[in-house]
Amino acid sequence: MNYEQTLAYLENLSKFGINLGMARIERLLELMQHPEHRFKSIHVTGTNGKGSTTAMLSAILTASGVKNGMYTSPHLHDYPERMVVNGQEITRDEFAQAITYTNKFVEQMLADGFEQPTEFEVITAAAFYYFAAVGVEYAVIEVGLGGLLDSTNVIIPEISVITNVTLEHTDRCGSTIADVARHKAGIIKDGVPVVTAAKGEPLDIIKQTAAAKGASVYVKDEDFSSNFQGLANGKQQMFIDAGGLGQAEIALNIIGCHQVENGAVAVETALLLGTKESRITLQTIKSALTTVCWPGRFEIVPGSPVIIIDGAHNPDGARVLRQNLDLVFPGREITFALGILRDKDVAGIIRELIRTTDTVVTVQPLSYRAATPEEIAREIEARHVEAASTIEAGIERAKQLAGSDGLVCVAGSLYLIGEARQIIFNK
Template sequence: MSPFTYQQALDYLYSFVDYSLTRQLRYSPEKFDLGRMKAFLELLGNPHLKYPTVHVAGTKGKGSTAAMIASILQAAGYKVGFYSSPHLEDFVERIQINQVPLSHETLAELVDEVRPFVAQIERLTTFEITTAVAFLAFLRAKVDVAVIEVGLGGRLDATNLVQPEVSVITSISYDHTKVLGESLGQIAREKAGIIKPHTPVVVAPQRQEALAVIREVAKERSAPIIQVGDDYRYRLAVHSLDGQAFWVWKAADQPKVDEWIENGAEHDEPLRFEMPLLGAHQVDNAAMAFAVADILRSKGWEIGDAAIAKGFQHVKWPGRFEVLCREPYLVVDSAHNQDSALKLRMALEDYFPGKKVVLIFGASEDKDIEGILRELLPKVKGVIATQSFHPRAIAPEVLVQMVHRFGYPARVVVPVEEALSLAMNQVGDDSLVLATGSLFIAAAVRQTWREHFRV
């Protein structure tokens, strides 16, 4: 028998229900059942319990924060597994070891290996099988630690069988409301479902409604809560298109930092780090990553300040306010709800003051598209509506109608290659090209630019 190929592995995985591709999705125990995932992992020997983990949930910033944590742990000398979703261009990006995706051959071998066990459990999903493959890959690679990003929600997510050293909840905002709940409190309760008894949980600055729920769940589970912005404080130092620097310090060090603020004494200056990721929101995420590293070292992990600095310097998280080109400026971002679009607009005003935007836009039909447009349209001089190869992608003709209702010009251009070509011809010294609306649009534009425009 010929070996299982990478394409066969992908075809097999996608032959199961993939809720990321489903138009009508309801978050119900029949669809999201940890019981079947638990049984599946038991058949595989519970690989997820054989190495330490860090578990990261949230609406925005969870991928960036998880990538920073993984980079810091790697810089500290640990062999690090990193599981995230969705991928940008290649499925194996979801499962990385020391920032290197699994080879196509390794993924194919692991998928082939789990097939007999999949056959024993009814109604497994694409994400559940992929998650199990990731857990198995990390075990086989003998990782020292794995950083695991939640797929959707938290409470019923397939990743929520890990027993982490630290749980992490990044910024919570409105997304997947039909699935997770219509209020911030309901969404927060799903995210807080990752909190484990007696396990510290690091929490990003949150709106009060979300924070109250997280605190309630943490108290019920006797989980120490570490509040970034309070227990750990931070401030942007400087930023440019080449990166940014920031300070971070513990609340207990505030008197010393006060002296530095007022008198500039060098010996009182808090820790300062640099990173290539752009946008003030990434400083929020970096403060989260620092807090996680600090908690791990309080538990005996060997993570020095120099390793943290190196981890921040070498973190990679493409497709998020990424400047692909400077002549003309071409930016891609994965903003897909109103809150992330607001952060994107603030970043545009910060890094490109006064410049108008030629907007390449596409989105999934289940997103708050009007909310996204409401934030971005005041910056644009024109919208090019396009469509990625994704089952939930909304028709660009519908996008044009929505943009017109706001009183802005828009036109349909597909495929993405033609949309990018038109945008690059329309941009001038007073403007930039921005591609956003979904990770799939960001990925398609990145790939098109690399193949057809990069000099």
């Protein structure tokens, strides 16, 4: 298949939706002779921050001279974003080749009477194949959904990372915070160290799971810590104390108060790995975090007006976004271009993010799960609220309402962010 044919193939697979379970991916990888066994890995889950933490860890490995792959989801613009080697996205042709190769084994599964693998399972298997084929030493693998039954959970990593746990995906992971925590803790493997910033009941569940599996746990604010020291030269200054592993002042290129926590998790994980991999040092860590990027997460676009792009898609993410807006732009009036999926906690996101003094233009993300602009607008109490017919029209209207000296924030769904970035950067 060429790239266009590959997109059509994946679009056809998407009709099978999300179907958690391990049997299909295990059989597929068995037929492919287990490419996931041909490199070491770090496994990352969490409600928020898992993507940026994954990006930090991959950047640290690259800066340390460790050839590595990074697997993330969803993509913002294009499927090859999900598979990165040493900071470089694979090409469209390479992506098509990896999917084409994987599909041969999917067809064999179907001929043998197995259930059709989902789109995410096929892409995950293709990523493992590609990373093995190009000879990465490590892969940093971000969980797609939950952890326990996620198709990435076939790996046995060197370190398991759980950034944090709040209520999400209740239709898939259970209706309580304890249920969600058990899914996140499902990535913990026998004897494999765990690094986490979880708190409260989720942390208790993580510790219990780790104890049952003989896995040591390194906990933020117990075993390591971080402190925000201010903003300077467009970077976030922070101090990290990794306990007996070292201390460092770090200039982090990703802005946001929550990134101080994610940065601490990434540094602790890297230093733990550094006890086995001598190429990883505090110096390579500091160098990597000075330049690391993670688009669409409190991404500041200078101009008139200034635009902030953030994929806050649950109440906790919305709360953190609001904190960051108040921290970086204190006292500024904000005009939002807001789009949310219908199956998310729409009211909770709005409650955490929007104030009565704000101006809001609602838009519809590019997903069949999206709430309509009118549905979102009805939930909002603000100074001015209106619905836009398209994402582009919504962003333009928000810029108009904000004025050249104003501040526009595009937020609410990663399915909105990709399209918004294409419009804003004229891609």
